[in-house]
Amino acid sequence: MIQLKDVKKSFGRLNDEILAVDNVSLTIQEGEIFGIIGYSGAGKSTLIRLLNGLETPTTGTIKIGNREISAFTGKELREARQKISMIFQHFNLLWSRTVKQNIAFPLEIAGVKKAERERKVAELIDLVGLSGRENAYPSELSGGQKQRVGIARALANDPEVLLCDEATSALDPETTDAILDLLTSINERLGLTIVLITHEMHVIRKICHRVAVMEAGKVVEIGPVLDVFQSPKAPITKRFVTQVTEPLGTEQALAHLPGGTLIKLIFVGERTEQPVLASLIRQFEIDVNIVQGNISHTKGGAYGSLILQLVGIEKDIDGAIAYLHEQGVQTEVIGND
């Protein structure tokens, strides 16, 4: 569906060039929710803007469906953009227009007749759950409602692709979840391909099928979300994964634990439901202290992590760790005293 091939984008003049996107090639399937995660300055904003031609690549090609976006200019590009819509971190609604008029704006651009516009707008207001607010101005709406208007506006011309530029970063956690649920249901109901960029692993975990991790303009890791959670390879990916698997303050808490061996267990999928721990305690002469545990649900299945403190003689501890490996539980020793 979406194909990027050797895409590079640099800004600035010859002498002090900034390479925002550095040789990125990737393919996004039709109907997929694809996440791109990175810290600010990683190049993800530029990358997503290449997809609708708001930026043009310095080298490389970008294809959406069978259209080569990176070669389009003028009218051709404007028409293509009507099928690749975008929502934004700060919503970017027109304050001078009501909810209804904001949603009608892309339809006006596409030259849709007034009666048809009104029908479509009413349908979209219903879809995003804004009934009763159609004549309000954006200044009278909450952040979550503004993003709903943004989403309705983006869906107006029946796009094939929806680009989300940090769409939930300005929202509180509850509203974020509500907006993510709305995006998921749109993806399922309309079969829309969604590409989103974010710096929050939570967003990736909750709705994405696949994820690409970006650092300094490069894609350093890419794969199904559960795989990336289970065995992150790049250091930056590991940091992102701990964002959701380890609550804030875990490190400090670990530093203050006296004695014993600290191990981290990772459970994926069905393993999360098996009583590995109980049999461990029964078989070995050790004390087990549960330090911290966590289960995250991703689109591909559940992912759990458990940090344990094992106290006992060395032989038993080694035996216990070997047993865990045998049981197919990923085990990692993270501290030893």
Next chain:
Amino acid sequence: MIENLLPHVNWDKMWEATIETLYMTGLSTLYTFVFGLVLGILLFLSSPGQLWRNRLVYGVTGAFVNIFRSIPFIILIILIIPFTTLLVGTIRGPEAAIPALVIGAAPFYARMVMIGLREIDRGVIEAARSMGAKTSTIIFKVLLPESMPALISGLTVTSIALVGYTAMAGVIGAGGLGNLAYYEGFQRSRTDVMIVATIIILIIVFAIQIIGDFAVKKLDKR
């Protein structure tokens, strides 16, 4: 009673002068709005980082605006006499004041238009582009409506400045309240005529300000 207090005031002449001032202010405000808007939009779009970024256009428009904004109005009227004669056919009367008034005020207003347009969130323009909007659509459906309060309050300030300019134009023969106050009042030492003309000018200015403020308040939904 009024005759005793204001012995020299000829109300017919005062009324005629008021109409002339309103005519000059109204018509020049209209033209200033149109030309200032075009200049301001051109300045904005050609400025660095905008849709039509173009150093040459930006430089030339900017220089034009700065030059005409800097020439003192009383000198500008005299400097453009040949142009006025060409355009209107005379240099006397309210019509003859219009070209000088517009050339004096439009560049001033253009700067205000540009300031107003710059305040528009860049994200909103980007959003319109991402929907496939043409530049003309962006101008008429995004730039103008989104900056309308700033455009109107700028126009209010400009229009009030124009009332002052018409008084100056009056001194060189354009008619209006300034002309009346100067020739009938000051030069003949008829203080009452000056005072009445001044009060009428004040009323006009206040009226413009009130209408302008009201319009801005109505339009601003932020």
